[in-house]
Each structure stands twice: as C-alpha cells, then as structure tokens.
Amino acid sequence: MSKPRNVKSYGQAAADAHERRQDYLSPPDMERLLTSAKKGRHGIRDQLLLMMMYRHGLRVSEATALRRADADLSQARIWISRLKNGLSVEQPVSGDELRALRRWLAKRNDALPWLFISERQQPLTRQAVNYIVATAGDRAGLGHVNPHMLRHSCGFALANRGHDLRLIQDYLGHRDPRHTAHYTRTAARRFDNLW
Numbered sequence: 001m002s003k004p005r006n007v008k009s010y011g012q013a014a015a016d017a018h019e020r021r022q023d024y025l026s027p028p029d030m031e032r033l034l035t036s037a038k039k040g041r042h043g044i045r046d047q048l049l050l051m052m053m054y055r056h057g058l059r060v061s062e063a064t065a066l067r068r069a070d071a072d073l074s075q076a077r078i079w080i081s082r083l084k085n086g087l088s089v090e091q092p093v094s095g096d097e098l099r100a101l102r103r104w105l106a107k108r109n110d111a112l113p114w115l116f117i118s119e120r121q122q123p124l125t126r127q128a129v130n131y132i133v134a135t136a137g138d139r140a141g142l143g144h145v146n147p148h149m150l151r152h153s154c155g156f157a158l159a160n161r162g163h164d165l166r167l168i169q170d171y172l173g174h175r176d177p178r179h180t181a182h183y184t185r186t187a188a189r190r191f192d193n194l195w
Helices: 010-018 027-038 043-055 060-065 095-107 126-139 147-160 165-172 178-185
Strands: 077-080 089-092
Touching (some): 027 043, 027 147, 043 060, 043 095, 043 126, 060 147, 089 165, 126 147, 147 165, 147 178, 165 178
C-alpha cells in the first residue's frame, strides 16, 4: 500500500506561487548602501558603480560593459546597452550621479575604454562587482545584498513613484511586460488611500 502523496490544492499552489521575499532595497536602504560604498578603499568608483546599477537598473554584465564613450557628460546622458535582447536606450544622468561620474573620471590617469576598472587596469569582473556590493551591504548593516537586488530596487522605486508599467518596462529594457508587472503590482503606493 503506497503512502498518500502530499498534493497541494489549486488554491494553495496559487497562493505559494505569489509568495516572494523582499528582494530589493528601499530608497533609505539604498542611501545607506551608497554611503557605505563610499567608505571603501575605492570609494569613488564603488559608490558610482552601485549608484549607476541602481539608477539605471543595470545587470552586472551591463555595468561591467559600460565604456567611457557611453557617457555624454555635456548632455548628462548615458547609453545603456541592454543584454538578453533588451531595449537599449539613452538615459539621463542626474546631478549627483553626474558629479560622481566626473569625480571618478578625473581621478583616472589612463586611456582605457571601460568605465569601471580594477586597480590592475582591467574591466571589473562579475566576481569583483559581487564582492563590492556584498561588502557595502555588510558595512551598511543590510545583511546579504547582491547586485541583482539593485536592479529590482530600481524597478520598485520607479513603481512606487507612480510611473506606469510601459515606461518602467522600457527603462529597464524588458521585452516582455510580464517581467515588469511584478514591480507595479506590488508597489506599496498602489494601495495608498484605499481607506
């Protein structure tokens, strides 16, 4: 005689499918992370890296692929080349981000094409970015923080500011709106003034 299998009801399976732990940082947590990154050995570079990953919703590979030529400082714009067949676009660079970018470029005395380089004059690796983000998260007392959390933090911040799904989809370079819908469906602001 076989044991009965533990089969979930349709309702239970549907509820579990929507369970998700918080995999993003709030704007105040992002400020703590950026302040923490600035305190490291390569603080100017690290803070800019994390700020750009957050503000532009960059994947690690997109951040490490950025080149100096992608940044147009005179127009305060940066070209974001998306991976995974995403929509590549030019995005604005805000004032504090532009100042951080200028500080970082003024500090460099090389002619290398990459925007983010290591002390060995090579483009940053995925492992280096993981380490920079995790170290800043630990130093800020945020626990385990990984680079993709910064991309999610961007999406949730934009949704909480009330931006529509299509704008966020284009900004993050998503081809499929289902990848963006999570941000707008779970935005806290969406439930404001219900009562």
